[in-house]
Amino acid sequence: MNDRDTLTDLIFWEFDGGGAEPYELAGALLAKGVRPPTREITTAAELACMPEGSIVRVDKIPWHSVGMWWFRPGSVDAITSDALMDISDEADEPGIAVLFVPTEEAGR
Structure with missing residues (x-):
């Protein structure tokens, strides 16, 4: 089927x-x-507008937002949306996939 x-x-x-x-x-x-298909982030401005608690995937690694910062699991080092876009541009699998947006999930 x-x-x-x-x-x-x-x-x-x-x-x-x-x-x-x-x-x-x-x-x-x-x-x-x-x-629906996974939403892709294409600009740092779009990434910076994601609400707190959002989770995205860059090169198979999840990142979550806390305020204006992005963290990966097990790390206390924070990076900006611009820096995360730079990581995406240099990744083996470029692109930023949106995995979770708390404001969208609450509406389901």
Whole structure:
């Protein structure tokens, strides 16, 4: 079964063709584990705007924000958003993936 078949089954069995509202359909799909593609951060300004407690991934390493600083697990050394962007630019796998945003999770 491919991804399209899985989604088709979820939509059909969850709503059986009834005129479900898009918000209800989105909630049902999220409850079944369907997630949109991972959001990517592309600028230091965008990274600096992430709310406190956010978690991002740079080159397979998670970083969490505390105020205007970013920390990696097991380290007390803090870096700025600009420095984290520099690390991303030099990484084997460039890019910053958003893993968790506390304000978005609270709305689910």
